[in-house]
Amino acid sequence: xxxxxxxxxxxxxxxxxxxxxxxxxxxxxxxxxxxxxxxxxxxxxxxxxxxxxxxxxxxxxxxxxxxxxxxxxxxxxxxxxxxxxxxxxxxxxxxxxxxxxxxxxxxxxxxxxxxxxxxxxxxxxxxxxxxxxxxxxxxxxxxxxxxxxxxxxxxxxxxxxxxxxxxxxxxxxxxxxxxxxxxxxxxxxxxxxxxxxxxxxxxxxxxxxxxxxxxxxxxxxxxxxxxxxxxxxxxxxxxxxxxxxxxxxxxxxxxxxxxxxxxxxxxxxxxxxxxxxxxxxxxxxxxxxxxxxxxxxxxxxxxxxxxxxxxxxxxxxxxxxxxxxxxxxxxxxxxxxxxxxxxxxxxxxxxxxxxxxxxxxxxxxxxxxxxxxxxxxxxxxxxxxxxxxxxxxxxxxxxxxxxxxxxxxxxxxxxxxxxxxxxxxxxxxxxxxxxxxxxxxxxxxxxxxxxxxxxxxxxxxxx
Amino acid sequence: xxxxxxxxxxxxxxxxxxxxxxxxxxxxxxxxxxxxxxxxxxxxxxxxxxxxxxxxxxxxxxxxxxxxxxxxxxxxxxxxxxxxxxxxxxxxxxxxxxxxxxxxxxxxxxxxxxxxxxxxxxxxxxxxxxxxxxxxxxxxxxxxxxxxxxxxxxxxxxxxxxxx
Numbered sequence: 001x002x003x004x005x006x007x008x009x010x011x012x013x014x015x016x017x018x019x020x021x022x023x024x025x026x027x028x029x030x031x032x033x034x035x036x037x038x039x040x041x042x043x044x045x046x047x048x049x050x051x052x053x054x055x056x057x058x059x060x061x062x063x064x065x066x067x068x069x070x071x072x073x074x075x076x077x078x079x080x081x082x083x084x085x086x087x088x089x090x091x092x093x094x095x096x097x098x099x100x101x102x103x104x105x106x107x108x109x110x111x112x113x114x115x116x117x118x119x120x121x122x123x124x125x126x127x128x129x130x131x132x133x134x135x136x137x138x139x140x141x142x143x144x145x146x147x148x149x150x151x152x153x154x155x156x157x158x159x160x161x162x163x164x165x166x167x168x169x170x171x172x173x174x175x176x177x178x179x180x181x182x183x184x185x186x187x188x189x190x191x192x193x194x195x196x197x198x199x200x201x202x203x204x205x206x207x208x209x210x211x212x213x214x215x216x217x218x219x220x221x222x223x224x225x226x227x228x229x230x231x232x233x234x235x236x237x238x239x240x241x242x243x244x245x246x247x248x249x250x251x252x253x254x255x256x257x258x259x260x261x262x263x264x265x266x267x268x269x270x271x272x273x274x275x276x277x278x279x280x281x282x283x284x285x286x287x288x289x290x291x292x293x294x295x296x297x298x299x300x301x302x303x304x305x306x307x308x309x310x311x312x313x314x315x316x317x318x319x320x321x322x323x324x325x326x327x328x329x330x331x332x333x334x335x336x337x338x339x340x341x342x343x344x345x346x347x348x349x350x351x352x353x354x355x356x357x358x359x360x361x362x363x364x365x366x367x368x369x370x371x372x373x374x375x376x377x378x379x380x381x382x383x384x385x386x387x388x389x390x391x392x393x394x395x396x397x398x399x400x401x402x403x404x405x406x407x408x409x410x411x412x413x414x415x416x417x418x419x420x421x422x423x424x425x426x427x428x429x430x431x432x433x434x435x436x437x438x439x440x441x442x443x444x445x446x447x448x449x450x451x452x453x454x455x456x457x458x459x460x461x462x463x
Numbered sequence: 464x465x466x467x468x469x470x471x472x473x474x475x476x477x478x479x480x481x482x483x484x485x486x487x488x489x490x491x492x493x494x495x496x497x498x499x500x501x502x503x504x505x506x507x508x509x510x511x512x513x514x515x516x517x518x519x520x521x522x523x524x525x526x527x528x529x530x531x532x533x534x535x536x537x538x539x540x541x542x543x544x545x546x547x548x549x550x551x552x553x554x555x556x557x558x559x560x561x562x563x564x565x566x567x568x569x570x571x572x573x574x575x576x577x578x579x580x581x582x583x584x585x586x587x588x589x590x591x592x593x594x595x596x597x598x599x600x601x602x603x604x605x606x607x608x609x610x611x612x613x614x615x616x617x618x619x620x621x622x623x624x625x626x627x
């Protein structure tokens with residue numbers, strides 16, 4: 001017996017209300033300021049465009065925020081800022097990729113220069129490690145800017161939308177909303193950091209750090225090209241898997257520390273899922289390790305050099321049956337490890353609000369996503385290294401083999417990242433029991449069978 | 464000098480967090496400190512230059528065992544787990560157990576206490592693999608048999624009477 005309130009929203013779709021909006025625009029539209037032409041640098045708001053259906057302003061909400069704020073605050077046309085920011089981002093991309101790519105040879109010079117300063121060797125090592133850590137951290141941060149924007153565009157086009165379009169500048173330099181992630185990042189910095197009253201303060205605050213720190217550490221031995229790794233570790237593969245697994249603790253801490261039953265359920269689901277999927281993920285790489293005979297990522301990449309009959313590259317994905325099976329299992333398990341959509345039961349929106357990060361806001365919330373996208377990048381680079389030949393060219397012909405190895409590596413990793421995003425926006429979510437059955441009764445047995453196949457290959461074919 | 468700083472700080476971390484595991488009243492905090500303590504042990508392995516065991520310790524204990532302990536504590540936890548004291552008054556028995564364990568550990572540790580560990584990490588994976596599948600093959604397989612038996616036992620005991 002609720003009181004019937006007059007609801008204007010209910011009446012809108014009725015055909016009888018169709019003539020009603022006609023007087024509304026006349027009343028709502030303010031007199032457009034004609035004197036605004038006098039000062040060219042000042043931002044001139046466009047004439048309001050009204051929706052014919054309901055008479056509301058449609059142009060207004062896109063042109064007043066946030067780009068007009070930019071234009072007004074610094075009294076400079078938005079496109080100049082847009083061009084400047086785009087140039088800055090491109091310069092950042094170029095400098096970063098050059099530093100980790102072509103200019104890596106300068107690293108040795110820098111190292112010897114550091115050694116020539118008369119510093120104690122320990123200080124030289126410390127400065128050198130700090131430089132490498134800063135470079136790798138920038139890979140993670142720039143990856144966040146890039147891949148979130150890319151994911152939004154890809155998801156939009158998969159769902160026949162267009163995605164971010166307006167962010168950037170009101171006057172043109174808004175190439176597919178390129179500034180969307182940067183502006184979202186500014187928004188996240190300015191948001192309030194809420195800690196629920198029921199939360200365990202320390203656990204709640206430490207959880208994002210426990211998620212993101214192992215992720216940064218795990219990037220140390222990742223191969224960005226031939227000989228381009230921050231740390232050349234003999235146990236590289238094991239090291240990456242070990243540190244990538246620690247992030248589960250952060251997810252469990254976030255789930256429990258929020259003091260919220262949905263978060264707790266999400267955290268528990270996350271723990272069960274990630275501990276389970278670590279097994280097929282690790283075992284699917286064992287054939288690759290057997291073929292290469294090492295855990296070192298550089299040795300694994302070098303083991304795939306060369307071409308069969310001078311045409312087909314000797315990548316592990318092209319090893320019949322074993323390669324494809326290992327690749328598929330590793331890809332599926334990597335998607336599951338990043339909690340992305342076919343496997344996103346820890347954060348299932350329709351059941352658990354947002355799962356373990358329901359009670360997070362602002363930068364703490366965004367750190368979870370920074371870690372998620374960093375793990376996507378990590379999985380992409382690992383797929384490229386383990387199965388796609390690392391920095392080797394796919395075509396054994398001159399213009400392709402001359403392309404630097406870090407460019408091939410980046411291209412393969414970006415291709416794999418596209419596959420990650422594609423999977424996420426194509427497949428629906430698993431149920432919890434289906435998810436566990438899929439891991440323990442399908443992926444894990446087949447990864448064992450795959451190891452046996454690889455043993456047969458080693459016994460009869462490769463030696 | 465640097466090795467000693469690293470060793471003593473890691474030992475302090477390991478022991479302090481191990482003490483926090485038993486002294487904390489909140490079992491969830493205890494399980495988190497357990498993970499920290501196990502990570503400290505991994506750090507000690509790294510300080511000894513044992514790279515493979517360092518990564519295996521992190522992979523198996525920190526991101527496996529500690530996570531499962533947290534999982535169980537959170538899934539089966541009662542409200543009393545969050546504030547009840549976890550230690551009882553039986554300090555005599557505890558002292559006895561600790562004494563026996565300490566003497567045993569001392570006797571084992573004395574055998575190797577003269578060995579100087581190399582601080583720098585040295586690739587040890589190939590050597591470990593050769594030893595496991597060569598000289599120590601039988602003990603290695605026996606340990607895996609023990610683990611298999613434990614697995615089957617866990618499955619057997621968790622099945623209910625009806626399912627049997």
